[in-house]
Amino acid sequence: MADATAATDRSLVGQLSRPASLALALPLVLLLGFAFVVPVAKLLAGSVFAPNLTAEHWLRIVQEPIFLRILLRTVQTAAIVTVLAFLLGYPVALVMSRQQGRGAMLIAACVLIPLWTSVLVRSYAWIVLLQRTGIINSALLNWGLIDQPLRLIYTEGAVIVAMTHVLLPYMILPIFSSLRSIPPELDRAARNLGAGPWTSFRMVTLPLSLPGVYAGAIMVFILSLGFYVTPALVGGPQNLTIATLIGQQTTELLNWPFAGALAGLLLAVTLGLVAVFRRVLSFGKAG
């Protein structure tokens, strides 16, 4: 319906002519061509033409157990982060969607302030918290709960906790917007028909909020698969993920063809997930 009126309006105003449209879009096309398409294509091409056509670098990913382990760990970490973000984020989105006025503002601020803070700052904060002489270890020592500092930083657990913290807002916001779009009458109707709050939530609210859950889960999963900064700083060199492995191959080992193959794999998985779940990911609503 809205489309129909837009179409008639457009025909009244008259679309821009084709040459004018092309001229307006040209700077964007040039920019994306030069700084996106060409670099990514060159990186990927380098993984199969080195200099002759070869699958060697791609095969290496699956042939050497260490790389398979890193890939597996990356997927596993991303899955754990996604599940944790869902478990922590859903209740926040639920309470936020039922608040009005000041309460809603307060929760929104708690969710948005971290989102607007640089990932580096937040990763640094986790280092401060988890270090040998960090806040958590000092507190535990002071309270006499431990006599030796625990090894918290540079572990897989540290990466998971820090990444969950960094990515949690990406889970909360889509769930919140899908909860907000559920008419409150539905919950009331279920309650009138004799459902308790938990039953009403389970039978009405939760199923209707699933599109938001899917969107948030895919977003968090994709972002954690390719995350570089937090694993690099909090995970250290022992806990490589595919992103930090790509970084290591290019900066330390200068193995560009292999880095290209790894980047190609990460890109393919990411784009594949986006293609499959395109319908739940409405980028138009982001930001």
Add this chain to the structure above:
Amino acid sequence: MMSTISETGTAGALRSVPAPSRGHLSPDLGRWLLNGFVGLVLAFLLLPTLIVVPMSLGEASYIQFPPKGLTLKWYHAYFSDPDWMGATWFSLKTAFATAIGATVIGTLASFALVRGNLPGARALQALTLAPLIVPHIVLAVALYLVFAPIGLTGNFAGFAIANTMLSVPFVVLTISAALQRFDPALELAALSCGASRTQAFWHVVLPNIAPGVAAGAVFAFLASFDEATVAFFISGVEGKTITRKLFEDIDYNLTPVIAAASTVMVVVSLALMAGVEWLRSRSADRPVNSPK
């Protein structure tokens, strides 16, 4: 990972009759537990973000908690260190150029996408969003691969190009949305009163979508200012951003100067985002924009 959350389809759940509630927690206790849990999660979200502020004010030169003494010496160290200042100005300059570049390019392209007659508009739209989806590590090494041989690493031009590419999706998204909300009848009125297309754009369309344009520009600025992964790879000894400098210092010498620099970054980001929220509330207040 999906198995935990995809239990019932929407339709199936709605069709089934609610079972009589049995054996659940009392509503008050349930609500109390829920609110308590949410309070803890919000603390988990907020505290590590803001912890850099007290860390930047403590006396000790190593990480100490709770910080003892109150000093501004780390801020003094930050503001008097040419390396930190160089990186900060470099980031601000790049972000400023990115905001201008991405806003101009993004506004023009949004017009072509929303109002234009563009072959392959869908493909261009998908391509425009791609930098949001493609992992930054892939873009980072790809840009380094192409930029290094032609001297575009470690300098202003290379950063301006890379960050404009990374930020332009935010601009196209916000401005396309503003253009779609804008009633074309207003533009038609201007055109039928004798305005040229350019005049109609400057005097009618632009003032109406201005909050969207401004929001897009601020997003672009922030996306550039906060960007860490690509910046890590295309920085040089001379031209490096504050994020690259932070990265290096966190890795090699953890001093409270990092906390001071982090606090400065947080303040810049929050001030800008508060500005966006203000713009957004302003544009929401203006009913003339909405054709509904």
